[in-house]
Amino acid sequence: xxxxxxxxxxxxxxxxxxxxxxxxxxxxxxxxxxxxxxxxxxxxxxxxxxxxxxxxxxxxxxxxxxxxxxxxxxxxxxxxxxxxxxxxxxxxxxxxxxxxxxxxxxxxxxxxxxxxxxxxxxxxxxxxxxxxxxxxxxxxxxxxxxxxxxxxxxxxxxxxxxxxxxxxxxxxxxxxxxxxxxxxxxxxxxxxxxxxxxxxxxxxxxxxxxxxxxxxxxxxxxxxxxxxxxxxxxxxxxxxxxxxxxxxxxxxxxxxxxxxxxxxxxxxxxxxxxxxxxxxxxxxxxxxxxxxxxxxxxxxxxxxxxxxxxxxxxxxxxxxxxxxxxxxxxxxxxxxxxxxxxxxxxxxxxxxxxxxxxxxxxxxxxxxxxxxxxxxxxxxxxxxxxxxxxxxxxxxxxxxxxxxxxxxxxxxxxxxxxxxxxxxxxxxxxxxxxxxxxxxxxxxxxxxx
Amino acid sequence: xxxxxxxxxxxxxxxxxxxxxxxxxxxxxxxxxxxxxxxxxxxxxxxxxxxxxxxxxxxxxxxxxxxxxxxxxxxxxxxxxxxxxxxxxxxxxxxxxxxxxxxxxxxxxxxxxxxxxxxxxxxxxxxxxxxxxxxxxxxxxxxxxxxxxxxxxxxxxxxxxxxxxxxxxxxxxxxxxxxxxxxxxxxxxxxxxxxxxxxxxxxxxxxx
Numbered sequence: 001x002x003x004x005x006x007x008x009x010x011x012x013x014x015x016x017x018x019x020x021x022x023x024x025x026x027x028x029x030x031x032x033x034x035x036x037x038x039x040x041x042x043x044x045x046x047x048x049x050x051x052x053x054x055x056x057x058x059x060x061x062x063x064x065x066x067x068x069x070x071x072x073x074x075x076x077x078x079x080x081x082x083x084x085x086x087x088x089x090x091x092x093x094x095x096x097x098x099x100x101x102x103x104x105x106x107x108x109x110x111x112x113x114x115x116x117x118x119x120x121x122x123x124x125x126x127x128x129x130x131x132x133x134x135x136x137x138x139x140x141x142x143x144x145x146x147x148x149x150x151x152x153x154x155x156x157x158x159x160x161x162x163x164x165x166x167x168x169x170x171x172x173x174x175x176x177x178x179x180x181x182x183x184x185x186x187x188x189x190x191x192x193x194x195x196x197x198x199x200x201x202x203x204x205x206x207x208x209x210x211x212x213x214x215x216x217x218x219x220x221x222x223x224x225x226x227x228x229x230x231x232x233x234x235x236x237x238x239x240x241x242x243x244x245x246x247x248x249x250x251x252x253x254x255x256x257x258x259x260x261x262x263x264x265x266x267x268x269x270x271x272x273x274x275x276x277x278x279x280x281x282x283x284x285x286x287x288x289x290x291x292x293x294x295x296x297x298x299x300x301x302x303x304x305x306x307x308x309x310x311x312x313x314x315x316x317x318x319x320x321x322x323x324x325x326x327x328x329x330x331x332x333x334x335x336x337x338x339x340x341x342x343x344x345x346x347x348x349x350x351x352x353x354x355x356x357x358x359x360x361x362x363x364x365x366x367x368x369x370x371x372x373x374x375x376x377x378x379x380x381x382x383x384x385x386x387x388x389x390x391x392x393x394x395x396x397x398x399x400x401x402x403x404x405x406x407x408x409x410x411x412x413x414x415x416x417x418x419x420x421x422x423x424x425x426x427x428x429x430x431x432x433x434x435x436x437x438x439x440x441x442x443x444x445x446x447x448x449x
Numbered sequence: 450x451x452x453x454x455x456x457x458x459x460x461x462x463x464x465x466x467x468x469x470x471x472x473x474x475x476x477x478x479x480x481x482x483x484x485x486x487x488x489x490x491x492x493x494x495x496x497x498x499x500x501x502x503x504x505x506x507x508x509x510x511x512x513x514x515x516x517x518x519x520x521x522x523x524x525x526x527x528x529x530x531x532x533x534x535x536x537x538x539x540x541x542x543x544x545x546x547x548x549x550x551x552x553x554x555x556x557x558x559x560x561x562x563x564x565x566x567x568x569x570x571x572x573x574x575x576x577x578x579x580x581x582x583x584x585x586x587x588x589x590x591x592x593x594x595x596x597x598x599x600x601x602x603x604x605x606x607x608x609x610x611x612x613x614x615x616x617x618x619x620x621x622x623x624x625x626x627x628x629x630x631x632x633x634x635x636x637x638x639x640x641x642x643x644x645x646x647x648x649x650x651x652x653x654x655x656x657x
Contacts, residue, residue, distance in 0.1 A: 430468060431569040431578040432585060434562055 030067050030089035034096040074098040077105035084113035091119040093147045099124040117160045117243040121147045131286025139285045142260040150253030155246035161185050184243045185225040193217045193239035205234030207324050229299030245295050257290045258313045271314030278320035297328045457588045459634045464580035466627050470511040514621040526618040531574035534607035561595050597642050
């Protein structure tokens, strides 16, 4: 079966190629956009525009060959395998307006074509009602570019492990491949674990006690694991992974979304929403926010939020209705509010059962003043500071922040911040050390301004 | 990344690159090439990142070249110290170390709330120390004035001559590229600082 045998209009498998220097068998990214994605039946992004956007906003992805096609894949998802198979793509970005109904069938078809869950990025492009078409087109393109940036960094070595959600399953659903009840659970990558029984970061991070440490490494109770990703972001060595949610992919996608949001300005998009996958259907294209879909907010660390805000965008947290997810959203919101006195943004109003992070610090919980320390994000003096909750973990990846903000004596090691973020990194000072602030110095600096 | 964050990272990178190469750190920055590329891209019109021109296998050569150019023994083609290059001092202080600018820098650092580390192993007017201080000043909300003085009174005063000398003397492409990048990035940081100062000056002052 050839690539052009799919339903009309046929996928343009050989054209246009954004970068066509990939060798046969080399991992390539196939980008498929539904033909009804744009208004009037056109792609929202003309291929040359998409190529330019990828080069500008996802420069790391341009080293990977990218093929772009347009096809009404959701109309016949069962035949997707016949399209992908001959192309040999291991990474697929698929933008579609009908993912709600066809997600499972599309996933099953891609799997049949040999694309593992780790290499699939499905982008839901269903627009909001009465949204401005120009805004819909821009946001669709932004989401696709971010997905390309992310999937170029996806970790394809993560084995697919799935767990059927406990709960009512209809007899009919059992006959459907890739039933809606399935979702990934965490995998342990043996060669990458650096700590063995010494490091218990993943065990401590798991809110359901699904991990335990043995001398050979962690053991995952797949029945108890809900695939929330908390252990994935806690592991310093990248030894825990969730198929389809590689940290490197999420970070690349987040930074691409941030870059595009910043370029577009607040008139077009309010910022980036870190959203639980269960809540993302509420974040339609054309709204105020660009969503980054996560398995659950339990995966989010405060460091991500701070890094995104340091990159100049507003961040919203959009939890689903589950208490652990919503609770984590509240924790991060509180931490950020206490961190720099700048309240986290309330999530989009349309988002389903989203609970707003608190708009300001809890009264009476401000902690002692930390003197002249300043927020690296907004430059305001810290009221309570990251110091009293977390910062030893940041010290590993962000020496400058640590030098400014860490108070090891007050760190409660609460694991609210993760250890492993490459989104922000500044090298450790080599020649200079901070001197204790004294009144004379501060007065001279401030008085001179 | 905001403009300010980009400037901090750029100054930090330059401080790192003008320090003696250490194998572990070079590999760290090669791993971080995307972040470096992002800084290069944001500082529009800048020359390509010099770290991309060198590879891990070249670290011994880089160290040799660094020591030949900036450490010695013997005559140094390009001493990386500001006092050596300043000619706005009495003629008997020309081409010598520990001049008036060294003391001035020390004062600036103290105003900023930092001082030389006991194990720094360098003089306060070494190019890497000055850029590290610039990164620190830019990272502080109250460091703008010190950053402007560092750039205008110090770095801007001697780097053009120094970098020209490095370009003509370098035998390793890394340092020639680094000299060009340093001047490019410093120019960009300087423009940012000047425009921020202009905005501040145009803002209405406090009543009364």
